[in-house]
Amino acid sequence: MKLSMRIIVLIVLPGLLLGMACMDKKPYSSPPGYDLNNPVKYNMPEKLTEISGITFHNGKPDSLYAEEDEKGRVYYFKPGDKEVKHTEFGKPGDYEDIGILNNRVIMMRSDGVFFVFPLAQVRLGQIGDVQKWNNLLPDGEYEGLYADEVSGQFYVLCKHCSDENTSKKSTVYSFKVSADGTSAKQSGQFDINVKDIEAMTGSKKIAFHPSALTKNTATNEWYILSSVNKMLVVADNAWKVKAIYPINPALFRQPEGIAFDNQRNLYISNEGDKVTPGNVLKFNYKK
16 A cells, blocks of 8 residues: 555544444434433442332332342332342242332232232331232233322233234233222223334334333323333323334443333433443433
């Protein structure tokens, strides 16, 4: 290579590489009121490396409740605190999400079995009144749960279900809890049209596998998170898809939980691994 050509390469190549790096760092779009590129990050201790679902009680931000994939424990802490407390409620299992309804915790296992117990017992350090609700859902794998404390219902979103084709729809089931809180009965069934997701992303075929579910009560919209698809889906109150937001894999390593507090701030939890701690990302609401 001639000297002049070498000089040109040495001058141009760094600029090209810098340009490519800048393209990689291009901000991802966000729902109105949020910036999904700039969170407040709370790293979790080792025992919450595999943090999964998260929730608040009546949206109060002073206590975040969570569970992880392996142990039958419910954790509680204020985001930012160094100490994370927990209470055991059951045997080890693949627990995926958590909700609070009528002052009772609803813990969902991945096979669609629920463990329900009084919220007050969590802080006493001993849970002695655990109900097991099964046979409410068809065979499948479930990761998304949302408890609506206003309507007295909870909603479950299927990740892989035996009775659905994930290339066409994703099914949501709603349940009404009895007045005494001891049982639940299905109150509805809804479909999220995956074809709408494909149209908005420009993809010919998507196998949609949601991992978390919550509701933005200020806008009456559903926020549906998919770790596998690396996207946040926003749907209206009738489950019609309104918008799709691809999320940055470098920031959202394995997002498994999502919740809002009563100040409209958004929280998303990410599982960690042997090298990277689990975390909770807080996205402050901005008008």
